[in-house]
Amino acid sequence: MAHRGAEAAVVVLVAATLTFALLHAAPGDVGSALGEGVAPATRAAVRARAGAELPLWTQYLQWLAGLVRGDLGWSTWQQRPVAVMVAEALPATLWLVGCALTVSLGVGVALGRWMGARAGSRGDRALGTALLVAYALPEFWVALALLALLAHGWGWLPAGGAASELAAYLPPGARLADRVRHLVLPVLSLAVVSVAVVARVQRSALREALAHPAIRVARAHGVPERRVRQLAWRAAWLPVLTLTGLYLPALATGAVFVERIFAWPGMGRLLLGGIDARDPALVAGVVVLGSALTAVGAACADVARWLADPRLREDPRG
Amino acid sequence: MMVPPPAARRAPLIARLVLPVALTALAAAACGGERPAAGTGATGGTVVVAVSTEPLTLLPPLVNNVQEQMVTGLVFSRLAEIGDGLETYGDRGFTPSAASGWTWAPDSLSIAFTLDSAARWHDGVPVTARDVAFTFAAYTSDAVGAPQASQLRGIDSVTVRDARTAVVWFRARSPHQFFDATYPMQLLPAHRLDSIPLPRLALAPEARAPVGSGPFRFVRWDAGARVEVVADTTRGRRRPALDRVVFAVTPDPDAALVRLQAGEVDVVEGITAEQLPRVAGAAAVRVVAVPSLQYGYLTLNWRDPQRPDQPHPLLGDVRVRRALQRAVDRGALARNVFDSLAAVGVGPAPSALLPAELGDPTPSVSVAAANALLDSAGWTARAPDGTRLKDGRPLTLDVLVPAPSRSRQRYAVLLQAQLAAVGVRLVPQVLEVSALVARLEARRFDTFLGVNAADPGLLGLRQSWRSDGPSNDGRYASAAFDAQVDSALGAFDPATGRRHLLAAMRQAASDVPALFLYEPRGMLGVHRRLRTPSLPATGWFQRLADWSVDPAARLPRDGIGVAPAPEGPR
Numbered sequence: 001m002a003h004r005g006a007e008a009a010v011v012v013l014v015a016a017t018l019t020f021a022l023l024h025a026a027p028g029d030v031g032s033a034l035g036e037g038v039a040p041a042t043r044a045a046v047r048a049r050a051g052a053e054l055p056l057w058t059q060y061l062q063w064l065a066g067l068v069r070g071d072l073g074w075s076t077w078q079q080r081p082v083a084v085m086v087a088e089a090l091p092a093t094l095w096l097v098g099c100a101l102t103v104s105l106g107v108g109v110a111l112g113r114w115m116g117a118r119a120g121s122r123g124d125r126a127l128g129t130a131l132l133v134a135y136a137l138p139e140f141w142v143a144l145a146l147l148a149l150l151a152h153g154w155g156w157l158p159a160g161g162a163a164s165e166l167a168a169y170l171p172p173g174a175r176l177a178d179r180v181r182h183l184v185l186p187v188l189s190l191a192v193v194s195v196a197v198v199a200r201v202q203r204s205a206l207r208e209a210l211a212h213p214a215i216r217v218a219r220a221h222g223v224p225e226r227r228v229r230q231l232a233w234r235a236a237w238l239p240v241l242t243l244t245g246l247y248l249p250a251l252a253t254g255a256v257f258v259e260r261i262f263a264w265p266g267m268g269r270l271l272l273g274g275i276d277a278r279d280p281a282l283v284a285g286v287v288v289l290g291s292a293l294t295a296v297g298a299a300c301a302d303v304a305r306w307l308a309d310p311r312l313r314e315d316p317r318g
Numbered sequence: 319m320m321v322p323p324p325a326a327r328r329a330p331l332i333a334r335l336v337l338p339v340a341l342t343a344l345a346a347a348a349c350g351g352e353r354p355a356a357g358t359g360a361t362g363g364t365v366v367v368a369v370s371t372e373p374l375t376l377l378p379p380l381v382n383n384v385q386e387q388m389v390t391g392l393v394f395s396r397l398a399e400i401g402d403g404l405e406t407y408g409d410r411g412f413t414p415s416a417a418s419g420w421t422w423a424p425d426s427l428s429i430a431f432t433l434d435s436a437a438r439w440h441d442g443v444p445v446t447a448r449d450v451a452f453t454f455a456a457y458t459s460d461a462v463g464a465p466q467a468s469q470l471r472g473i474d475s476v477t478v479r480d481a482r483t484a485v486v487w488f489r490a491r492s493p494h495q496f497f498d499a500t501y502p503m504q505l506l507p508a509h510r511l512d513s514i515p516l517p518r519l520a521l522a523p524e525a526r527a528p529v530g531s532g533p534f535r536f537v538r539w540d541a542g543a544r545v546e547v548v549a550d551t552t553r554g555r556r557r558p559a560l561d562r563v564v565f566a567v568t569p570d571p572d573a574a575l576v577r578l579q580a581g582e583v584d585v586v587e588g589i590t591a592e593q594l595p596r597v598a599g600a601a602a603v604r605v606v607a608v609p610s611l612q613y614g615y616l617t618l619n620w621r622d623p624q625r626p627d628q629p630h631p632l633l634g635d636v637r638v639r640r641a642l643q644r645a646v647d648r649g650a651l652a653r654n655v656f657d658s659l660a661a662v663g664v665g666p667a668p669s670a671l672l673p674a675e676l677g678d679p680t681p682s683v684s685v686a687a688a689n690a691l692l693d694s695a696g697w698t699a700r701a702p703d704g705t706r707l708k709d710g711r712p713l714t715l716d717v718l719v720p721a722p723s724r725s726r727q728r729y730a731v732l733l734q735a736q737l738a739a740v741g742v743r744l745v746p747q748v749l750e751v752s753a754l755v756a757r758l759e760a761r762r763f764d765t766f767l768g769v770n771a772a773d774p775g776l777l778g779l780r781q782s783w784r785s786d787g788p789s790n791d792g793r794y795a796s797a798a799f800d801a802q803v804d805s806a807l808g809a810f811d812p813a814t815g816r817r818h819l820l821a822a823m824r825q826a827a828s829d830v831p832a833l834f835l836y837e838p839r840g841m842l843g844v845h846r847r848l849r850t851p852s853l854p855a856t857g858w859f860q861r862l863a864d865w866s867v868d869p870a871a872r873l874p875r876d877g878i879g880v881a882p883a884p885e886g887p888r
Contacts (some may be wrong), residue, residue: 010723020550026752026753027749027752027753027756027757028750028751028752028753028754028755028756029752029756032752032753032755033751033752033755034382034754034755035382035383035751035755035769036720036751036754036755036758036769037768037769037771037789038382038465038755038769039465039467039781039788039789040759040788040789041463041467041468041788042382042463042464042465042467043759044463044465045460045461046463047461048461049461049517049520077374078374079374079375079520079521079525080526080671085541088541088542089541089542092542096685147572147573147576148576151576151577151580152576152579152580155580158577158580158582159573159576159577159580159582160566160568160570160574160576160577160582161543161544161566161568161574162543163543164368164582164875165544165564165566165582165583165875166364166419166564166875166878166879168538168540168879169878169879170878186360198385260569260570261570261573262573263543263566263567263568263569263570263573265540265541265542265567265612266542266575267541269542269569273372276750276751276752278752286826
């Protein structure tokens with residue numbers, strides 16, 4: 001575990017360093033990021049306030065020293081500590097990605113189980129084709145289509161934001177209902193693709209498990225079919241757990257664009273805003289946190305596999 | 319790297335993470351209990367405005383974009399406000415605001431402003447002359463870098479005669495000195511800000527929770543989501559017709575339109591020609607035309623991008639510039655891109671601020687004349703693709719286009735086609751804004767599709783087009799134009815000023831520093847329940863305090879969180 005932790009730390013550091021360097025290599029700086037039509041004196045004042053004239057190495061080492069102390073740095077874009085900005089935005093993204101992951105796993109596993117148990121049937125083939133189409137759709141396209149249909153076309157759901165503009169004045173129950181209504185479209189946008197992935201992996205794993213000699217032996221011994229399928233699914237669950245760990249970064253990446261379309265006040269907004277504003281500390285801070293969370297997610301998936309698979313627990317190398 | 323304040327550097331991580339969040343939560347809870355006082359009858363209602371980006375600061379001298387101006391325009395006030403006529407000669411076009419009156423010195427080198435005795439900051443403290451002096455110091459500090467600083471160069475100082483009298487001293491007499499003293503500055507509360515060193519003004523808590531003296535009081539700013547202001551009913555002056563304005567951050571323009579049609583927001587700005595049919599088809603929404611002081615142009619770089627001390631190898635020749643001018647059909651371009659939502663540009667200023675007798679000083683479109691000009695300049699040979707050649711060099715120009723602007727991208731493609739007809743190859747380079755500005759600052763471009771927003775006094779003419787103007791991207795240099803502009807802006811007699819302005823515009827049409835392509839008409843998508851007064855050209859949001867909601871068409875959300883309260887005087 002310590003080895004995995006060290007690996008994760010190196011990955012996070014390399015990702016942050018590359019982000020820092022690439023953002024500086026990109027044309028423009030905090031002054032030019034103010035946009036067109038801004039007086040040169042204003043740009044100069046903003047550059048001076050941001051310390052943009054300092055050499056890249058000095059800026060990087062200052063940021064790295066802060067990171068070691070647990071300080072994510074200072075945002076030149078919003079003139080606030082990055083840690084405060086991240087603390088405001090992170091809960092919204094975790095809430096969104098967490099719900100999307102829950103829906104993906106719940107629906108994906110259920111569909112995969114149903115298809116795996118009826119492999120080759122007409123229903124399996126039809127659902128397989130539908131999932132393939134869903135898998136091929138980009139998240140932002142799904143988001144725009146859902147927005148047009150469910151928010152604009154039928155008016156069933158709100159079109160943007162994490163809450164209504166005046167939600168702060170609603171009673172607690174109404175406020176919760178309001179938050180859930182705002183969650184539906186972004187979660188659906190993220191989950192459509194990942195449900196397809198999870199279902200296909202689950203179906204394939206279940207088919208392999210059902211064809212395993214141990215299952216044939218169980219059937220030959222007269223174990224009820226319901227129990228047989230339960231045993232097979234337990235074995236087929238492991239690839240899904242592995243996939244979950246690997247799929248977290250993709251889900252987080254998709255969330256960046258979905259957050260923009262639905263005006264969701266999360267980490268994606270910070271990341272895109274930081275890039276536009278050429279704010280190296282903010283972008284690197286978001287990347288550090290995103291990488292760290294991805295590493296934690298992958299580690300959680302490993303632990304879950306370890307708990308679910310007795311072979312891993314008995315393997316001294318595991 | 320920005321050096322954070324010492325407290326932020328020394329505080330342990332847990333304090334920096336948890337404390338602000340806890341304080342924010344407490345503040346939110348407190349705000350949740352702070353119910354703005356509702357209006358009755360004709361007053362009352364909530365307007366939700368969709369804005370494309372979140373403000374970065376709400377301190378007026380640091381404000382750089384329209385979204386920030388929308389909020390500060392409601393929360394802060396000026397000494398006097400300019401009228402709809404945008405008259406900047408003397409003081410006759412202005413109405414009192416924080417100042418109830420003013421007295422000119424006999425030599426016109428100072429104006430004593432008497433502050434309204436009813437003017438209060440939203441924390442209850444009276445507005446005083448000390449606030450005016452502090453405001454001037456903040457706006458003119460190099461460390462602050464206020465965009466309006468250059469407009470204040472004509473003011474020498476601001477002194478405090480007594481608590482209610484601030485005296486603005488000018489370096490010289492000028493026809494626009496009252497405008498200079500009032501329009502650029504929104505008053506700042508000295509009692510809350512003067513203990514902060516000006517270089518650290520951006521870090522003041524008031525940058526995210528401003529205390530102003532305007533018609534609306536700041537209530538909350540939910541990061542990434544919304545800013546809310548409510549009518550200030552405590553002051554003795556005029557009460558806004560609305561109870562509350564909420565600015566809802568909606569970055570995606572199509573999503574903003576969906577929110578408007580769904581009734582989630584009441585106002586969406588920047589409706590495009592493509593979106594118009596959708597808005598027109600929505601029963602609850604109407605389109606409101608917004609007067610604008612913007613104009614779009616194709617800047618021609620007069621200097622060599624590689625060797626700035628040399629003229630541009632192609633565009634340094636006036637015959638080439640005039641050929642481009644004659645080859646481009648501006649009317650067809652404007653109709654194609656904007657339909658009826660733009661007029662043809664007439665010069666380096668919007669036609670609303672130019673004398674009507676100017677007409678369009680640009681020669682009419684003529685491909686034959688353009689070809690003749692290029693032939694006379696020696697561009698007679700042709701490459702296989704039709705591009706003109708001179709000494710083996712092709713007549714190829716790049717054009718910088720900002721990626722977020724769909725209209726300017728379309729302009730680039732259409733210009734490419736029109737100029738190809740006379741053998742000029744135009745190569746669009748669509749760049750993200752920061753990269754584009756970096757190229758402009760380094761002068762590494764041939765042409766650039768830009769948009770400028772003029773100020774009522776046309777003082778930006780000097781900034782953008784005079785030979786020594788800091789924002790003169792194309793390095794236009796014409797002593798005749800400079801002299802006419804100086805004479806126009808310095809004339810005390812409006813008729814004389816108009817005459818020089820006409821001459822300056824005709825000089826620009828002859829020199830061709832740019833192709834002045836269009837003047838966009840802004841379009842707002844507005845919910846039908848809103849009653850809008852005439853919208854000023856300085857920004858549709860400037861008069862939000864005068865907007866109202868039809869009492870018969872109020873929505874449930876109009877009353878959420880507002881408590882009945884006695885009205886202030888109207």
